[in-house]
Amino acid sequence: MTDASGAPLVLLAAGGTGGHLFPAEALAEALARRGVNVDLATDHRAERYGTRFPARETHIIPSDTVRARNPVALARTVLALGRGLVLSYFVLRRIKPAAVVGFGGYPTLPPVGAATVLKIPTIIHEQNAVMGRANRQLAPHVTAIATSFAGVVDAEPALAGKATRTGNPVRPAAIAAAVPFVAPEADGLVRLLVFGGSQGARIMSEIVPSAIEQLDASLRTRLLLAQQARDEDLARVRGIYASLSIAAEVSPFFSDLPARIAAAHLVIGRSGASTVAELAAIGRPSILVPLPGALDQDQFANAGVLEAAGGAIRLRQDDFTPVRLAAEITKLAANPQTLAAMAQAARSQGAPDAADRLADLVMRTARIPA
Numbered sequence: 001m002t003d004a005s006g007a008p009l010v011l012l013a014a015g016g017t018g019g020h021l022f023p024a025e026a027l028a029e030a031l032a033r034r035g036v037n038v039d040l041a042t043d044h045r046a047e048r049y050g051t052r053f054p055a056r057e058t059h060i061i062p063s064d065t066v067r068a069r070n071p072v073a074l075a076r077t078v079l080a081l082g083r084g085l086v087l088s089y090f091v092l093r094r095i096k097p098a099a100v101v102g103f104g105g106y107p108t109l110p111p112v113g114a115a116t117v118l119k120i121p122t123i124i125h126e127q128n129a130v131m132g133r134a135n136r137q138l139a140p141h142v143t144a145i146a147t148s149f150a151g152v153v154d155a156e157p158a159l160a161g162k163a164t165r166t167g168n169p170v171r172p173a174a175i176a177a178a179v180p181f182v183a184p185e186a187d188g189l190v191r192l193l194v195f196g197g198s199q200g201a202r203i204m205s206e207i208v209p210s211a212i213e214q215l216d217a218s219l220r221t222r223l224l225l226a227q228q229a230r231d232e233d234l235a236r237v238r239g240i241y242a243s244l245s246i247a248a249e250v251s252p253f254f255s256d257l258p259a260r261i262a263a264a265h266l267v268i269g270r271s272g273a274s275t276v277a278e279l280a281a282i283g284r285p286s287i288l289v290p291l292p293g294a295l296d297q298d299q300f301a302n303a304g305v306l307e308a309a310g311g312a313i314r315l316r317q318d319d320f321t322p323v324r325l326a327a328e329i330t331k332l333a334a335n336p337q338t339l340a341a342m343a344q345a346a347r348s349q350g351a352p353d354a355a356d357r358l359a360d361l362v363m364r365t366a367r368i369p370a
Contacts, residue, residue, distance in 0.1 A: 005037065007035055007036060007037045008035070008036045008037065008098045008366070008368045009036070009037045009038070009039060009056070009095060009096070009097045009098060010031055010036055010037070010038055010039075010097055010098055010099050010100070010101060010362060010366065011038075011039045011040075011041055011059075011092070011095065011097040011099070011100045011101070011111060011115075012024045012027065012028060012038055012039070012040050012041070012055075012100075012101050012103070013040075013041040013042070013061075013100060013101065013102040013103065013107070013108040013111035013112055014040065014041075014042055014102075014103040014105070014107070014108065015042065015043060015045070015063075015103070015104070015105035015106070015107040015108065016042045016043045016044065016045025016107065017045060017105075018197075018274060019127070019197075019272050019273055019274045020103045020104060020105055020107075020108075020127075021042070021053065022169075022170065022171050022274050023103055023125065023127060023168055023169040023170070023273075023274065023277075023354075023355075024040070024053075024101075024103050024169075025052075025053055025054065025171060026169030026170055026171055026172065026354070026355040027101065027125075027169050027355055027358050027359060027362070028040075028053070028054045028055065029054060029172060029355065030169070030355040030356050030358070030359035031359050031362065032054060033359075034359060034363065034368075034370070036098075036359075036362075036363075036368060037056050038054065038055050038056060039055055039056055039057045039058070039059065039095060039097065040053055040055035040057075040058045040059065041058075041059045041061050041088065041091070041100075041107075041108075041110075041111040042058065042059075042060065042061065042107060043060065043061065043062075043063050043107040044060055057095070059087075059088075059091050061084045061087055061088055061091075061107065061110050061111060062080050062081075062083045062084040062087065062110075063080055063081055063084045063106050063107040063109065063110060081106070081109055081110060084107075084109070084110030084111075085109075085110040085113055085114055087110070088110040088111040088113070088114035088115075089114040089117065089118070091111075091114075092111070092114050092115060092118055092120060093118070097115075097120060098120075098121070098366040098367075098368055099115075099120065099121040099122065099123060099143075099362055099365055099366035099368075100112055100115035100120055100121075100122050100123075101122075101123045101124070101125065101362055102122070102123070102124045102125070102135070102138060102142075103124075103125050103127070104124070104125065104126060104127060104128075104132050104134055104135050105132070105134055106134050108124070108134060108135075108138070109134055109137065109138065112124065112138050112142065113138070113141075116138075116141045116142065121143045121144075121365045121366050121367075122138075122141075122142040122143050122144075123142060123143060123144045123145070123146060123361060123362055123365055124138050124139065124142050124144075124145055124146070125146040125147075125148075125166070125168075125358060126145065126146070126147045126148065126152055127148050127168050127273030127274070127277070128148065128149075128273045128296070128298035128299075128301065128302055129148070129149045129152065129298065129301035129302050129304065129305055130152065130296050130297065130298050130301045131152055131153065131296075132296055132298060133296065139153070139159050140158065140159070142162075143162070143365050144162050144163075144164065144361060144365045145159060145162055145163040145164070146163070146164055146165075146166045146358055146361055147163055147164070147165050147166070148165075148166070148167055148168035148273060148277065148351075148354070149165070149302075149305055150165055164357075164361050166351070166354050166357040166358040166361060167277070167350075167351020167353070167354030167357060167358075168273055168274070168276075168277035168351065168354055169277075169354045169355035169358055170258075170274070170277050170278050170281045170352070170354065170355070171258060171278075173256070173258040173259070174258040174261075174277075174278045174281050174282060175281065175352055176258070177258040177259050177261065177262035177282050178262070178281055178282045178283065178350075178352060179262055179282075180283075181283055181284065181285075181339075181340060181343035181344070181347075183265070183336035183337065183339050183340040183343075184222075184265050184333070184336050184339070185336070186336070187222070188222065189222055189223075189224050190219070190222050190223055190224070190265050190266070190333050191224045191225075191226075191263055191264045191265045191266075192223060192224070192225045192226070192227075192264065192265070192266055192267075192268065192329070193225075193226050193227075193260050193261060193263075193264035193266070193267045193268070193269075194208050194225070194226070194227040194228065194267075194268045194269065195227070195228035195254065195257065195267075195268075195269045195270075196228060196269055196270050197269070197270050197272055197275070201228050201229055201230045201233070201252075202230060202233065203289065203317065203320070204227065204228070204229070204268065204269070205227075205229045205230065205233040205236070205237050207320055207321065207322055207325060208227060208268060208325065209236075209237055209240040209241065210240075210322035211322040211323075211325035211326040211329065212225070212240075212241070212244065212246060212326075213240065213244060213322070214322055214323065214326040215326055215329065215330060216330070219329075219330060219333055220244055220245075220246060221245075222333070223246055223247065223248075224247050225241065225246055225247065225248040225249070226248070226249045226250075226251075226254070226260055226264075227248065227249070227250050227251075228250075228251065228252065228253065228254060229250050229251070229252060230252060231252050234250055234251075234252065237250050238250045257278075258278055258282065261278060261279065261282050261284055262282050262284070264284055265285070265339055266284075266285055266286065266287065266329070266332060266333075266339065267279060267284050267285070267286040267287070268286065268287045268289075268325070269286065269287075269288060269289070270288065270289060270290065270291055270299060271288040271289070271290045271291075271299040271300070271302045271303035271306075271312075271314070272291075272299060272302070273298070273302055275288075276288075276302045276303065276305065276306060277350075277351070277354070279306065279311070279312070279346055280306065280311070280346050280347065280348075280349040280350035280351070281347075281350040281351065281352050282347075282350070283343050283344065283346050283347025283350060284343055284346060285311065285312065285332070285338075285339050285342030285343050285346060286306065286311070286312045286313070286342075286346070287312070287313045287315060287325070287328055288303040288306065288307075288312050288313070288314050288315070289314075289315050289316075289317055289320045290302070290303050290314065290316070290317070291317075292316070292317045292318075300314075300316075305349060306345075306346055306349060309345045309346065309348060309349050310341065310342060310345035311342050311343070311344075311345035311346030311347075311348070311349060312342070312346065313328060315328075
């Protein structure tokens with residue numbers, strides 16, 4: 001249950017996307033403050049993040065996502081998950097962790113599944129307002145369940161009995177960026193931040209520039225805009241803003257996104273779990289466009305939490321038109337007090353101590369002395 005240094009060891013299992021790795025990174029930092037070492041089990045996508053994750057050792061585990069009912073594709077997925085399960089079993093036998101913590105997505109199935117076979121304490125963390133398919137498969141078998149939002153498993157007593165609401169851990173950079181919101185002056189700059197993540201930048205590049213074109217010229221001159229766009233959209237988006245004399249920074253990636261969220265008067269984006277958690281932790285108003293077509297409708301539910309609190313405007317993608325977006329931006333820019341109220345409402349849903357609360361749950365579940 002300890003590594004060669006004598007410190008307790010916990011294995012974190014997270015898919016190789018920011019949405020899964022960021023909360024895992026926050027937990028790793030919180031566990032490190034408690035003298036607990038961390039290993040990471042992930043898939044090959046995490047390699048693009050380099051060595052930034054604070055893990056003693058990283059284990060690349062084969063996995064795949066169930067995407068279709070095609071028999072060949074399903075067989076390929078089952079084979080990949082089976083290989084991952086076998087490899088995870090031998091990794092766990094070698095490193096002997098005190099607990100395994102999964103952060104959702106199919107890449108967590110093999111490590112957490114192997115841990116249940118080996119009777120190692122297991123925790124899954126559900127980042128979204130509805131439980132995802134992978135976590136739903138694991139939930140009956142794990143030792144403890146952590147949720148970001150209230151009520152995720154209340155309808156299922158067997159799961160609710162082992163569930164704890166911890167909130168969704170956010171990156172240390174998001175905690176550091178959580179400064180009070182300052183509303184724009186009546187005729188001052190209005191800072192807009194636009195991003196869509198790996199699955200949403202295209203729609204932002206299609207809709208937002210066209211909406212900005214429709215704004216009154218007096219409002220356009222007040223805008224200071226930062227927008228994420230895919231490589232193939234950069235020239236077109238930059239060209240539109242240049243033709244409008246908009247002060248805009250357009251880039252395929254922002255490494256300092258939490259700081260940019262904190263600097264914004266209004267954020268326009270998707271509503272993935274990490275995005276919603278950082279908007280709430282920092283406390284910024286937003287217009288959220290959930291990714292359509294998801295079987296679990298997780299982003300729609302996530303955005304609904306902030307909308308119900310008064311911290312966000314939720315627009316279905318069919319309603320996310322240049323005309324509608326221009327109208328919403330115009331209305332908000334004309335009412336700084338509304339932006340301030342939205343910022344406060346978003347902040348009320350934040351859990352800046354989520355990483356510590358999750359770390360406490362891991363310590364208890366693994367029976368690691370505090």
